[in-house]
Amino acid sequence: MKKFSLKTLLIALLGVLVVTWMGNLANFGKVFAQSTDPLPSWNKGATKSAIIEFVQTTTDPSNPNFVPLPERIATFDQDGTLWVEYPMYTQVDYVFDRVPVVVKDKPKLADVEPFKTVLSGNKEAIAKLSLPDLEKILVATLTGMTVDEFKTEAKKWLETAKNSRWNRPYTELTYLPMQELLKYLRANDYKTYIVTGGGQDFVRVYSEQTYGIPPEQVVGSAGSTKYGYDENGQPMLTKEPKLLLNDNNAGKPEGIHLMIGRRPYAAFGNSTGDRQMLEYTKAGDGARLSMLVLHDDAKREYAYGPAQGLPDTRVGTFTQALYDEAKKEGWFVISMKNDWRQIFAFKS
Amino acid sequence: MKKFSLKTLLIALLGVLVVTWMGNLANFGKVFAQSTDPLPSWNKGATKSAIIEFVQTTTDPSNPNFVPLPERIATFDQDGTLWVEYPMYTQVDYVFDRVPVVVKDKPKLADVEPFKTVLSGNKEAIAKLSLPDLEKILVATLTGMTVDEFKTEAKKWLETAKNSRWNRPYTELTYLPMQELLKYLRANDYKTYIVTGGGQDFVRVYSEQTYGIPPEQVVGSAGSTKYGYDENGQPMLTKEPKLLLNDNNAGKPEGIHLMIGRRPYAAFGNSTGDRQMLEYTKAGDGARLSMLVLHDDAKREYAYGPAQGLPDTRVGTFTQALYDEAKKEGWFVISMKNDWRQIFAFKS
Known part of the structure; x- marks a missing residue:
C-alpha cells in the first residue's frame, strides 16, 4: 500500500480548505467589509x-x-x-417643463395664472409662486395620464434634464x-x-x-x-x-x-x-x-x-x-x- | 517522518468534504426541495x-x-x-364580539340598530344585516383607538376566539x-x-x-x-x-x-x-x-x-x-x- 508523507497529507487538506474558502468568499467579503469603515465619506x-x-x-x-x-x-x-x-425640488422643475406640453393641448391656460408666469420664463416671478400655485400646476400637468404613460414620460425627462x-x-x-x-x-x-x-x-x-x-x-x-x-x-x-x-x-x-x-x-x-x-x-x-x-x-x-x-x-x-x-x-x-x-x- | 496510508488520507479528505457539505446543507436542501413536489396537497x-x-x-x-x-x-x-x-368574515365575528364593550361605554347604542340586533344574539337576524350595517358597527367599534391599542386587542381576540x-x-x-x-x-x-x-x-x-x-x-x-x-x-x-x-x-x-x-x-x-x-x-x-x-x-x-x-x-x-x-x-x-x-x- 502506497504511503503518503505528512506534507502530502497537509497539502491535500490545504487544497480542500482553499476550495471551501473560495466557496465562502461571499461570506468572507461580508466579514471583511465589516472590519473596514462603512461610512468613509x-x-x-x-x-x-x-x-x-x-x-x-x-x-x-x-x-x-x-x-x-x-x-x-x-x-x-x-x-x-x-x-x-x-x-x-426636482419634481417642480419637471412639472414646469411639462407646462408648455399641457398648454399646447389647452391653449386657454396660457393666459391664466400661474401658467402665464411659468411660460414667461421670468425666474424671479417663478421663484415667488406659492405652494397652492405649484399644486395647481401639478394637477393640470399630471391628471388624465395613465400611470404607465406618466412613468415613461418622467423617465425620459430624468434621462435628459440637467441641474x-x-x-x-x-x-x-x-x-x-x-x-x-x-x-x-x-x-x-x-x-x-x-x-x-x-x-x-x-x-x-x-x-x-x-x-x-x-x-x-x-x-x-x-x-x-x-x-x-x-x-x-x-x-x-x-x-x-x-x-x-x-x-x-x-x-x-x-x-x-x-x-x-x-x-x-x-x-x-x-x-x-x-x-x-x-x-x-x-x-x-x-x-x-x-x-x-x-x-x-x-x-x-x-x-x-x-x-x-x-x-x-x-x-x-x-x-x-x-x-x-x-x-x-x-x-x-x-x-x-x-x-x-x-x-x-x-x-x- | 511519519507516513500515512492512502486510507488515512482518504478518510481525512472525506472528513473535510463532509464538513463542507454540511456547510452547504442549506443550498442542498433548496436543490432537494425543487426536485420533490412543491405542491403535495x-x-x-x-x-x-x-x-x-x-x-x-x-x-x-x-x-x-x-x-x-x-x-x-x-x-x-x-x-x-x-x-x-x-x-x-372573521373580522365581522371580531367586531360583533366588540359590540358589548362599546355599548358598555355608550349605553344608548343598545337601543339603536344595528347594535340592538347584534346584542339580541338572534343569529338569523344578525345574518341578515346589510353591508352598510356592518360598516356602521365597524366604525363604532374601532374609532378612537390608537393603532397600538387596536393591535393588542385584535391579537388577544385572535388568540382566544374559535371558529x-x-x-x-x-x-x-x-x-x-x-x-x-x-x-x-x-x-x-x-x-x-x-x-x-x-x-x-x-x-x-x-x-x-x-x-x-x-x-x-x-x-x-x-x-x-x-x-x-x-x-x-x-x-x-x-x-x-x-x-x-x-x-x-x-x-x-x-x-x-x-x-x-x-x-x-x-x-x-x-x-x-x-x-x-x-x-x-x-x-x-x-x-x-x-x-x-x-x-x-x-x-x-x-x-x-x-x-x-x-x-x-x-x-x-x-x-x-x-x-x-x-x-x-x-x-x-x-x-x-x-x-x-x-x-x-x-x-x-
Missing part, C-alpha cells in the same frame, strides 16, 4: 459614532436593544436629505454619505424606505436605480388613480386630480402606518416637514435614531434655513424651533459642512 | 400544472418570459382565498394548498402580498405568523389615522372614522398601484371583488397567472355561489359572469373539491 465625530453605535446595538443578539430582522425599518426623507432640493448649477442629471446629485448610510443599514438587514413629501409615483421612477430602493419601499404624496379600460378593452389606471395622501408633517407617520405598518427604528429628514416622523420614530421602545441634515455648506452645496440666521425658503425649512426640539429630544443634527468629508460621488 | 391536473409551468417559465433566464427578481410580485386575496370566509364549526382558532383555518403555493412562490423569489377587502390593520396583526407575510406586504381596506399626542406628550396614531381605501373591486388594482407600484405577475382571488385585480394582472406583458378559488366542496368546507346554482351570499360572490370572464380571459378556476387533496393542515 463621514468625518469622525458624534454623528458618525451615533450611527455606528445604533447599528451595532440593534444588531447584536446579546444586547437588550437587539431588533429582530423583520422589524428593522429605516425611513428617509428624499428632497434635501438624500439629494439636492435647492433652489427648487443648472452642476450641469448633471438630477439623479447624480445624491449625497454620497447618505448613499453609504443606506448601504450600511441594508448590509445590517435594515429595510430602507423613502418617506417623501414629493410625489410617490415620481420618486418611484428612479428610486431603485438611484438608491437601490424598490418602488414598493417609497411612501410619498399620492393622488388617487381610477381603474378603467382603454379603447381596446385593456385595463388601465388613470391619474386623478384628487390628493389621497399628503405625505408631509403629520402625514409622514400616518403614511408610514398605512404603507409599512411598523414604527421605524431610524429616521432621517431635513425640515419641519419631517418633524413628526422623527418624533414618532424616537418615541418607540429601545434604541431609536432620529437625525436631521442641516444645510450649512454654502460652498460645496447650499446654506439655508432660519436656524442659521438665513432667510426662510419655500424648501427645506429648518426652523429654530426644530433645532431646539432636536436638541431636547436627543435627535442628531448632521452638519453637511463638518460631518461630511465629501458631498457628491463626483468631484465638485 | 394539490391533485394532478390542469390547475397544478399551470402553476408549475408559470413558475418555471418566469424564473428560467433562458425563457423569453423570464421575470427579473425585483419584479416578481404575486398578490392574494385573503378571505375565501387563503382561509375560510363562510358563513361570515364555531371546527372549534379551532381562526388562524388555523387556512388552506394548506394555498400555504404551499405561497411558500413555492417565495422559494422562487416571488414577493407575496395579501390584497384584501378586509381591514388592513386587522390582517396585519396575524399575517406574518399565519402566512409568513409581513405587515408591509398587506394591502387592505384602511381608515385614516390621525397623528397626535397623549397626556404625557407621547406621539400616537388614532384610528379615525374615515375610509381612506376601499380595497375591493377597482380598489384592488388602485391599492396595488398605491402600495406596491408594480403590476403583479400572479394574482389569486375567489369572488367578484377580485375581478379587477385578476384582469389587471392578466393584462400585463409576458406570462401572467390569474386564478379563482371556487368553493364547491360542501363536505370538507362549503359550497356557495350562483355559478353552482346555489343562493348568492354576502360573502365571496362567485357569479356566472365572473366564471364566464375567467374562461374567456384564460384565468384558471381552482376547484376545491377536485384540485385539492387536502384542505386544512389539521385532519378535518
Whole structure:
C-alpha cells in the first residue's frame, strides 16, 4: 500500500480548505467589509459614532436593544436629505417643463395664472409662486395620464434634464454619505424606505436605480388613480386630480402606518416637514435614531434655513424651533459642512 | 517522518468534504426541495400544472418570459382565498364580539340598530344585516383607538376566539394548498402580498405568523389615522372614522398601484371583488397567472355561489359572469373539491 508523507497529507487538506474558502468568499467579503469603515465619506465625530453605535446595538443578539430582522425599518426623507432640493425640488422643475406640453393641448391656460408666469420664463416671478400655485400646476400637468404613460414620460425627462448649477442629471446629485448610510443599514438587514413629501409615483421612477430602493419601499404624496379600460378593452389606471395622501408633517407617520405598518427604528429628514416622523420614530421602545441634515455648506452645496440666521425658503425649512426640539429630544443634527468629508460621488 | 496510508488520507479528505457539505446543507436542501413536489396537497391536473409551468417559465433566464427578481410580485386575496370566509368574515365575528364593550361605554347604542340586533344574539337576524350595517358597527367599534391599542386587542381576540364549526382558532383555518403555493412562490423569489377587502390593520396583526407575510406586504381596506399626542406628550396614531381605501373591486388594482407600484405577475382571488385585480394582472406583458378559488366542496368546507346554482351570499360572490370572464380571459378556476387533496393542515 502506497504511503503518503505528512506534507502530502497537509497539502491535500490545504487544497480542500482553499476550495471551501473560495466557496465562502461571499461570506468572507461580508466579514471583511465589516472590519473596514462603512461610512468613509463621514468625518469622525458624534454623528458618525451615533450611527455606528445604533447599528451595532440593534444588531447584536446579546444586547437588550437587539431588533429582530423583520422589524428593522429605516425611513428617509428624499428632497434635501438624500439629494439636492435647492433652489427648487426636482419634481417642480419637471412639472414646469411639462407646462408648455399641457398648454399646447389647452391653449386657454396660457393666459391664466400661474401658467402665464411659468411660460414667461421670468425666474424671479417663478421663484415667488406659492405652494397652492405649484399644486395647481401639478394637477393640470399630471391628471388624465395613465400611470404607465406618466412613468415613461418622467423617465425620459430624468434621462435628459440637467441641474443648472452642476450641469448633471438630477439623479447624480445624491449625497454620497447618505448613499453609504443606506448601504450600511441594508448590509445590517435594515429595510430602507423613502418617506417623501414629493410625489410617490415620481420618486418611484428612479428610486431603485438611484438608491437601490424598490418602488414598493417609497411612501410619498399620492393622488388617487381610477381603474378603467382603454379603447381596446385593456385595463388601465388613470391619474386623478384628487390628493389621497399628503405625505408631509403629520402625514409622514400616518403614511408610514398605512404603507409599512411598523414604527421605524431610524429616521432621517431635513425640515419641519419631517418633524413628526422623527418624533414618532424616537418615541418607540429601545434604541431609536432620529437625525436631521442641516444645510450649512454654502460652498460645496447650499446654506439655508432660519436656524442659521438665513432667510426662510419655500424648501427645506429648518426652523429654530426644530433645532431646539432636536436638541431636547436627543435627535442628531448632521452638519453637511463638518460631518461630511465629501458631498457628491463626483468631484465638485 | 511519519507516513500515512492512502486510507488515512482518504478518510481525512472525506472528513473535510463532509464538513463542507454540511456547510452547504442549506443550498442542498433548496436543490432537494425543487426536485420533490412543491405542491403535495394539490391533485394532478390542469390547475397544478399551470402553476408549475408559470413558475418555471418566469424564473428560467433562458425563457423569453423570464421575470427579473425585483419584479416578481404575486398578490392574494385573503378571505375565501387563503382561509375560510363562510358563513361570515372573521373580522365581522371580531367586531360583533366588540359590540358589548362599546355599548358598555355608550349605553344608548343598545337601543339603536344595528347594535340592538347584534346584542339580541338572534343569529338569523344578525345574518341578515346589510353591508352598510356592518360598516356602521365597524366604525363604532374601532374609532378612537390608537393603532397600538387596536393591535393588542385584535391579537388577544385572535388568540382566544374559535371558529364555531371546527372549534379551532381562526388562524388555523387556512388552506394548506394555498400555504404551499405561497411558500413555492417565495422559494422562487416571488414577493407575496395579501390584497384584501378586509381591514388592513386587522390582517396585519396575524399575517406574518399565519402566512409568513409581513405587515408591509398587506394591502387592505384602511381608515385614516390621525397623528397626535397623549397626556404625557407621547406621539400616537388614532384610528379615525374615515375610509381612506376601499380595497375591493377597482380598489384592488388602485391599492396595488398605491402600495406596491408594480403590476403583479400572479394574482389569486375567489369572488367578484377580485375581478379587477385578476384582469389587471392578466393584462400585463409576458406570462401572467390569474386564478379563482371556487368553493364547491360542501363536505370538507362549503359550497356557495350562483355559478353552482346555489343562493348568492354576502360573502365571496362567485357569479356566472365572473366564471364566464375567467374562461374567456384564460384565468384558471381552482376547484376545491377536485384540485385539492387536502384542505386544512389539521385532519378535518
